[in-house]
Every structure is written in structure tokens, then in C-alpha cells.
Amino acid sequence: MTLTAERVSMTFGGLVALDDVTLAVPGNRITGLIGPNGAGKTTLFNCLTGLYAPTSGRILLDGRPLAADPAQAMRGGVARTFQNIRLFPGMSALDNVLVGRHTRIKQGLLAALLHGPGFRKSEAAATERARAELEFVGLGPEGHMPARSLAYGDQRRLEIARALAGDPAVLMLDEPTAGMNGTETADISALITAIRDRGIAVVVIEHDTKFIFSLCDHVYVLVRGRMLVDGPPATVRTDPRVIEAYLGATECSK
Amino acid sequence: MLVGALLPWASTVLPGGAYPDRATLQFFDAPHLVSGFRLHLVLLGVLAALLSRARKPAGIGVAVIALVHMGFLIGLGAPSIGGPVALAGGLLLMWPGLTAPAPELKPPGPAVARLVLLVAFAALVWLVSETLTAGGQSRATNPYGGAEFLAFCGLVLALACALSAYGVLAWLAALTDRHRFFAFSVMLVCALALPFTDAGTGYWMTVASTIGVYAATAIGLNIVVGLAGLLDLGYVAFLGIGAFTAANLAHVVPFPVAALAGTATAGILGIVVGAPTLRVRGDYLAIVTLAFGEIFFRAAQNNIGGLTGGANSIPGIPPISMFGHAFDKPLGVLPAGSLYYAVTVVMVAVAMVMLVNLRHSRTGRAWAAIREDEDVARAMGVRTGRAKILAFLVGSMMAGLAGAVFAHKLGTVGYESFDFSESVTLLAAVVLGGMGTVPGAVVGASLLFVLPEKLREFSDYRLMLFGLALILIMRFRPRGLVSS
Ligand SMILES: Nc1ncnc2c1ncn2[C@@H]1O[C@H](COP(=O)(O)OP(=O)(O)O)[C@@H](O)[C@H]1O
């Protein structure tokens, strides 16, 4: 399964957030997306997951165009997390994950009203799967704590579990290690590798270039809405344009 | 240090047998009150003396009873001497002192659990019957009725708080959850047994079935507001639509058909209202639904379409009649109105099952997700528009069904029953009782619709008392009386 953005542009009023961006996410790989703040990375994610309709250009899933409809993207196998954690705070961790599985659960309204045997089977299967995802990301399988009461790092993990519950072919993580210390970052990096080993393509947005270059198979560099370079970490790391435009910029800002 | 050492002493010495008697000395001359206020105060005093964790709840109860008393006596123009003493005692009891840790309640075996549930629900129904009948039927038969009722409420409140302080309520809730089916059946049977208690008179059955209608409606609203988080300020219009539909069909078709028609009409209008509101959220949604409620109210008032009778109402709606028996007549030992009561109990039970089942389903989780964060719900693949319309549909159908029963039960339907204040009261019932919880809507509806019935003599202050109660509850239990 490949997810591609084909010559995507996105403008907000007069502001050009994305300018003729092309990106391909091959199956079974970890793809990195780096760039300074405001480069348009999150906007590109929003286009790829159907939240935004690009001003021009197309999003293709396995060659077929994807409408600007998150439900269709989710059904098609594109799931995501958010840069600022956005869980359903008052719902239990388990219910959060079950909402992530929404598009894969088949239950009619009548079945939901009557709770017949077919319904109970589907509910039990969904719950079992949700618990498995909670365990996979390293949270307890019970998950009856409300999401808001979880520790910060656990909330990030819960968001990943919620996205995984939707059976994605492509998982998009928007700054999954933001605000984490060294050990926590290493744990997340191991988790991302484990997700890739399940046969799921992963796209990661990150600021931490060390993290990206050690983890990814392929790296895209987005600067001021334009795709500057892309290639394997070794070539991107040494590309003078990247050093000037991106690495230089962060060094200055530090 | 000194204060800390004195407090437990003060709270054990003061509340004992001595002070309640002193406090009640000047209360009323009427002999029957010995079993009323004084008994309550003595009971609470003993409770506080014996159980340290129950001290604060008892204090609350004593203070409430004292306040009711003082208010009532001052209203009669008589000075209250016992009142302030009792109030002081109550406040002292509430003073935080040393308390024993809560005992740990272990979950019992299934057989014991069932027995406990049986006893608990039977006790609950008995308590409901006592609360309903406390203070008698009206001012005509007992001039102190209102005050007696309020004082009894104080006692019930204290008992509930005490049980809660010992973790008994949470323990019972856990048992109910574990043996869901059994608990539900027992509850249904116990509720149906109400006509056999003190409340088994035609008058109380009528009151109870009115509460039932509003409770079912409140549960429907709870689906819309509590589960899906859609603030609907014109909800009572759907009750009206169900009622007017049934009223117009009552002479033509039997009740089940009229009820179905009322349910369906309300459901269709629910979709009609729901669809254009999909683009608005929060405050804006509230305003749109408010406008819809007002449109319905004005249309009904002016008899637009000739379906509502306008100011004349629609009179002469025949009672529900099945197997040749009209539901407003007594049946065997059952007093008149019992059959309507049974109908409403079944209706509330169905509504409860619907609410619980929906909450624990894909649809219910989608609603909760929309309530928590609509954008993310959409990003997770929830078709938010469809889910919201579904919430409106289910909620308005529930109200439509309740409306059909309402029409047959009352015999006349007029537009005044469906004005804005009714929507607000229903909403208050949901918020007071606890959003999204099942017993919450029932408790809230019972309180808000039984209080005016009980407190006729306070009718001038009714809205003020409502407001006061709302503020107090939101201050001390912001998530509702029955929070999950
Ligand atoms: N919904 C929006 N409306 C207006 N401007 C937006 C919106 N989303 C993003 N932008 C703008 O687009 C640019 C790119 O933002 P973003 O994609 O969040 O950057 P990044 O994630 O790379 O830090 C920024 O200038 C931002 O202000």
C-alpha cells in the first residue's frame, strides 16, 4: 500500500502553507518528515488524512484518489496522531481505543439497542483487539482510567494505540516524542520499529534530527511549504542545502 | 492541638440524646409531629453518636430540618426557639473532626449479592413511597404538609449521605453492575409493586405516572445532551408533538397505533430539526433548538394547521383501553391510575435499557467522542453528522412516545404544557441527576416534578427554591446527584 501526495498546494487566505509538494509513502518503511516550525508538516498530514482538501493537487491511496473525508481515509487505512495530544479526555483509555476502531466495527442501531448475540460477539472481539493494542504500546490492558488522568507519556502512547486499532496500512505520527526525555524517546523509537515490523508503513514528523536519521528509511525535508530534498538519511544529512536551510536554522534558534 | 482534641469530644457529646429533645421542645404543639421532626432529629442524633463517619451527613440532615422548621415557623409568624439550637447542633456536627477510616466492603457471593439487591430495591421503593406520601396529599388535609415533606427529605438526604460515606452506595452500584440483568428485573418488579404500598391511592398513582412520563422524557433528553453532548433547549416540543399526534388520532385508532404514530412523527421532526443544526455547535446549537421550541409553542398556541386546538386545548381524549378495560379505572385491588403507572414504569424501563445499551455500543462511543472532541471524532472516522442526527432521532422518538401516553393519561392536551420553562426543567432534571447516567435522569425528574406537587403552599417561591437547589447541588456535586 502506498500513500502519495501529488503536487499538493494549500493556501490559507494569502498564506501559502504548502507549495507544490509531492511525497510518497511506501509500504513497510519508516518515512521521516522534518522541517522548521511553520514549514507546513502538520498541514501536509491534514491533507493526507482527509481533514483538509488541498487547494490544488491530489492525494492517492494505491493510485486511487482519496476524497477530503477523514472517514474514507480511516477506512482506506490511513490513521494518525496529533501534535498536541488530542484524546477524548473524559473517556476511559479502552473506550478511546475503541473509538479508533470505529470504522472496523459492524453494528446496526437495532443490534446496539437489543444487545443480541451477534452484537455481543462483535463487541467482545473489538474489546479484545483494543486491549491488545493497549498492551502493544505498553499500557495495561484494563484501560479503565479516564484518558485525562494518564501520565503525559502514556497519553502519547494511548494516542498511538487508538490509531493502531483502526487497522491502518499507514500510520502518521505528528511529533510523537515532543516533550519527552531521552529514555522515553528511545522507547518510542523502539515502538515505531515494532509497528513497522507489523507491516505498517509509518510516517514520522520530528524536530530531533538525530532521532529521524537513525530511525527512518527515507527522509523528506520541508522548508517554508516547499519540499527541499528527499532521500535516504545518509544523503539528506550531508546535503548542503539541508544543513544551510534546516540544521543551520535550528542551530541559530538555539 | 487543643481544638483538634476538643472537636471529637464536641461532636460526640453534643449530638447524643440530650440536645435533639431540647431542640424540639418548642417546635409544634400538634401531637402527630412527635413522630415527625423530633423523631428525625433523634434518629439523626443517634446515628451521629454511633457512627463517626455518619456525623457529617447527620449534621447536614439536622441543619436542613432545622432550616425548614425555622422558615416554616417564621412564615407562620411564630418565633422559633428550637430551630436555631438544632441548626447550631447540625453545623457543629458538620465540623470536621476525627473520623474512622471507611470500612472495606468486599463483593459477596452471587447468592448473597442477589439477596442484597432484592432488599435494597425493596427498601428503595418503600422509601420512595414514604417520601411521596410524607406530609399528606395537600394543604387542606394537613397544614404542615409541605414542611413535613421537606423535613423528611432532609432525613432521606442524611441517610443517603451516610450510606455514601460508608461506601455502601458505591458497593451497591458495583453489585448492580455485576448482576445487571437480575438487578434490572428486581428493580422493575419493585417499581411495579408501588401501588401496594402507602402510595397506592388514585392520587399518588396519578402523581407517580406523571413523574414516569417526565422521567422517560428526561432519559430521552439525556441521550441527546448527556451522551451526545448536544444542548437542546427546545426538547419539550417533541413531547408535545407526540401528545398532539396521539390526541388527534385517539378517536380513530387504538392506543398502540396512536403511540407509534406519535413516536414516528416526533422522530421525523427530530431529523428535520437535527439536519440544519449539524453545522452549528455549542451555544449556537442551543439557540437554534430554542428557536425551534418557540416555533412549536407559538404554532400550537395559535392552532396553526388546526391540530392543537389552540387556547381551547384538545379535550376528551379517551383513556387507554385494552381488553375492554379503561386504564383510568381501578382494577381489582389496584387503585385507579395504577395501570397508567404500570405503563409509565415499563416505558421508563425501556428507555433505561435503551440508554444503557446504546452507551455501551459503537454508536454510544461515537456520541461520547463527539461530545469530547468533535474534530478528533471526525478524524477517527466517525461520521459526525449522521451520529448527531441519530441522537436527535432516538431522543425525539422517546419524547414522542412519552407524549402519547401523556395525552391519553391527562385526557386533554393544551399548548401550555410545552413552553420553554418545561424544556429548562427537563434539562435541569438531567443536569441535577447526573449527565449520561441512567438513574440520574429519573432521580432528577422525580425531584423536579414532585416538588411543585408537594410544595403547593410554597408556589410563590417555587422558582427561587429550584434555583437554590440547583446552586447547592452544582456547588457540592458538580457532576450531578448520581454521577458515574
Ligand atoms: N487552519 C489554518 N488556518 C490558517 N493558517 C494555518 C492553518 N493551519 C496551518 N496554518 C499555517 O500554515 C503554516 C504551516 O503550519 P503547520 O503545518 O502547522 O507547520 P508545522 O507543522 O510544520 O510546524 C503556518 O504558517 C500556520 O500558521
Ligand SMILES: [Mg+2]
Ligand atoms: Mg506541526
